[in-house]
Amino acid sequence: MLTAYSSGLCSTSQQPYVKSCIFFLTRHPEYLLRHWTVGISWWISGMLWKLLMRSQPCRLCSFKKMLSAPKYRPFLACFTYTTNNQSNKENQRTVEKLHKFSVDIRKIRRLKGWVLLEDETYVEEIANILQQLGANETAVASILERCPEAIVCSPTAVNSQRELWQSICKNEEELVKLIEQFPESFFTVKDQENRKLNVQFFQELGLKNVVISRFLTTAPSIFHNPVEKNKQVIRILQESYLNLGSSETNMKVWLLKLLSQNPFILLNSPAAIKETLEFLQEQGFTDSEILQLLSKLKGFLFQLGLRSIQNSISFSKNAFKCTDHDLKQLVLKCPALLYYSVPVLEERIQGLLKEGISIAQIRETPMVLELTPQIVQYRIRKLNSLGYRVKDGHLASLNGTKKEFEANFGKIQAKKGRPLFNPVAPLHVDE
Secondary structure, eight states, X not given: OHHHHHHHHSOTXXXXXXXXXXXXXXXXXXXXXXXXXXXXXXXXXXXXXXXXXXXXXXXXHHHHHHHHSTTSOOHHHHXXXXXXXXXXXXXXXXXXXXXXXXXXXXXXXXXXXXXXXOSOOOHHHHHHHHHHTTOOHHHHHHHHHHOGGGGGSOHXXXXXXXXXXXXHOOOHHXXXXXXXXXXXXXXXOSSHHHHHHHHHHHHHHTOOHHHHHHHHHHOGGGGGSOHHHHHHHHHHHHHHHHHTTOOHHHHHHHHHHHHHHOGGGGGSOHHHHHHHXXXXXXXXXXXXXXXXXXXXXXXXXXXXXXXXXXXXXXXXXXXXXXXXXXXXXXXXXXXXXXXXXXXXXHXXXXXXXXXXXXXXXXXXXGGGGGSOHHHHHHHHHHHHTTTOOGGXXXXXXXXXXXXXXXXXXXXXXXXXXXXXXXXXXXXXOOO
């Protein structure tokens, strides 16, 4: 039968080769059986694939689109993900312990579900540390929900962190509130020795513990700096301020105020600080004027790139069509001209011009550029309601903080409603 099959399908030239193959297969049937099984398996898989294509065309098309889209991971990567880390099975012991402390597991799954997959967690140990500080059940649950990675931190490291924070914040009730508000900062337990040295350095500078505790919660990045780097930046600031003619006493006051208001200045490099001061001197600012700018800008000046300051100065000079001397006076009145970027300055000037305010008025009161266009519009509308036309007068009424503006507005309102005569004064009537 095989011979007939081969002779019917093959050409004359191929028949001798096919016959020799058939002869070999009749002598070795196990070879035929093995390859026949493989062929059958391939045929079955092909039929199943065809059936899948016919029964679910929409899902298959979307699946193919998913594979072709660059934002999705490769097909094999998906299978790799489902098989790693205990096949993505949650650690039931961890889940049960979290339930014990009334933690909402759904929040953890939604925010940082990976912590539930970890083999080793310290739910009870971390909760006990918080309870020893005075945290109640609600506070413990809130902290673990907001910072689930706390349960994978070493209890030893967390205890060391607790001791450091307690050395700064003596009141345990306040400390618990800080941890509840900033749990990520508290459970960042890396570089503990470096953090401890930085805390000691800040205390030696004369910063109060309440300021240092604020650094730990709102500016934790400065504690990642090696303490020597922070010391170097402080040294440059001290030397620069003294070289500008300040006294030692004024320098200490300025430095402590600067750090308390803008601790991120420690992230700058000493070279950038020197470069900025040299540039201001090249622009013709005297030492006392630079001291004035440093006091007003609270160190924000050093956080800007030199190129950004140069662009802002160039833009302001062209926008106000003024000389170098006039521009210097504008900057001294409104230091914001140095640290606002060109797009911000352009937006604010255009907003004032749309309200009918002239460039001459802005030059006279440049501090108005510290206000956003939205605030300017609101204040102008409010003053217009009293019949006060800003574009025809002075812009000083627009300036100031919200509290200062409201006080000024109240004075204008009272003056507007004041009667022309004194109602208390006696009337002289002729009889």
